[in-house]
Amino acid sequence: MTTNLPLPQFYSQILSTLQPIFDDTLPLSDPSTQSTLTSALDNLYLIQRMINSLGVFSENESIDEVGEKEIVFMSLNWVIGAAEEKGGLGGRDDRLSALQRAETAYTSYLEILNSYGVLSPEEQAESSAAASGQSSTPKDPAKKREAKIRQYKREKELRENIANSLPNQPESSSSPITFLLCLLPSTSNRPSVISASTGSTSVNQEDPDEVSKSTAILILRLLHTITIASLSSISMEMELLSNAPASIVPLSDRDPREVRREEEDNTWKLDRQPSKYKPRELISGNGRVLRPFTILPSTSDMSDRERLKSGVFKQSWRLPTMTIDEYLEEEQRRGNIITGGGQASYDAPTESELLELAAENDGSALAEEKAEQKRLKDENWARFADENKKGAGNTMNKG
Structure with a gap:
């Protein structure tokens, strides 16, 4: 893909399309949202290749040597990681791939911050631990709670300092995308920014040169704090997904005999595991329960809607099941049901x-x-x- 826009305006245009997604105004499950996210990621990777080919950043430089117009592009890897983290909704394998790409982008962002000495000593220690794959969160519950409170206070303080130092004074609870857009030249489709002091809505037409370099560094430190929390969340989710069953293969790509065998298994809800009890021997002769089972409503009295609902909203595990009709039939066979009574019994001699x-x-x-x-x-x-x-x-x- 090619574009005629200058690189800062092109970056600003991409962030403007991502802002509604990061503000949670668009549902992630919507196909149009995922399409916008995919298109934005393609453009972000294009900018990444352009920056690498131009050699904008070097390991031998410090943060003081970076220009005010170039410093905003240090956030590129964070934006890629955050966008990848919101995608991958096509199944287990797709989600794992998206999380791995997000983890790689976040790690690259931490490395560039460490290389340029942007962080404080405490933040640099957290960044080094996270970049090496080690959790910076203590194992002890009390210390873990203290670390999360300390991280929350730091993020809150950074947001307030950034909001107070920006010209249009956006809300401190705004998404990081809003802060990054204040460092870039405005575009025609730039969303409006709501002022926290006046409550009025205006389009950001400020010159990005008016935003000080110290404010840009505060934004980068805010993104670092968010990155540490995101990496911890990604690590836990990837561990859960790695233990989850593999994605379901489409029926068209599967062996018909295997599909038929699974359909036969689904007609009977008993676990296909060896057991010393037969399926009907759920209750012993003296009334003792031999194995757990579930009593289901009578299928003859269920509507199609109830039957479909009972097939969807059910336990995630398999239990031996027995309908009410089958349970009454079994109890009658064991002689636990007393028959007779009523008017017929009264009229009998x-x-x-x-x-x-x-x-x-x-x-x-x-x-x-x-x-x-x-x-x-x-x-x-x-x-x-x-x-x-x-x-x-x-x-x-x-x-």
């Missing part, structure tokens, strides 16, 4: 009535047997009534 009906069939052996059973039953009841007077057992609630 009693045992005495059944014996009386059977005894009415005169002349049969079954009738004589039932008549004898009814006589013995009545006799036993009469004997019990004689031995136990009415109310004899009612000792608590007499009456």
Whole structure:
């Protein structure tokens, strides 16, 4: 890609397109945002190649030898790292690659600051530890908390000093991109800056030469503080991604037999691990739970929406599952469900009535047997009534 703009204005134009993304006014998941980010990164790498070919920076120089118009380009590697950190949303491998590029850019930014002696001794120690891949954050929780508080106070102080020293006095909470734009010549598409003192909105038309070199160094130190925190966050995220499963291969590139086998496995939610229990043996004969399981709602009463929802919002692990219908069927098989009752049970004849009906069939052996059973039953009841007077057992609630 070629451009007719001078290098400072070209850099300013790229930062202006990135400012809404760094201000979190555009969602990162939006394809148009990622497209803008990719285009901006291509231009940033182009500027990086141009600066390297021109030899703008040298290891033998100090910060005092850098011109006021060149010092802003020392932030280029930080902008590349921050932009790479916001990309890579295409999957695990894509995210890992983006984080690795961001880590490389951040490390290059720390190296150039150390080379030119921009940082204080404390900041230089943190920068050297981060550039060598060692965490500058202590392992001890108390010391780790103190280090984060110290880092937060330093960042807050730097932001306030930068906001007070810039001509248009932007908010101290503004993104670093806003501070960098104050060091560059304005472009036609430069976003407006809101003044913290008056609350009015104006386009930054100030000459960048009016911004002192000390203010530019404060901005570089602010970016250094942000870089230390970003490198720590990148390290933790890369460790998590390295332990995560690999990205899913498209179905078109996979073996049809493997896809069919996975579909068959997904129809049954039991873990395919060897176990001494069969799938149905989740509860022992005496009611003891043999292995964890989940009771699901009856599939016959679920709508398509509920069924799809239950297939999406579920545990990230696999557990043996059992629907309510299957659970009731298993309990009925084990004899733990009592049937009967209700109006049908009320209308059914009693045992005495059944014996009386059977005894009415005169002349049969079954009738004589039932008549004898009814006589013995009545006799036993009469004997019990004689031995136990009415109310004899009612000792608590007499009456």
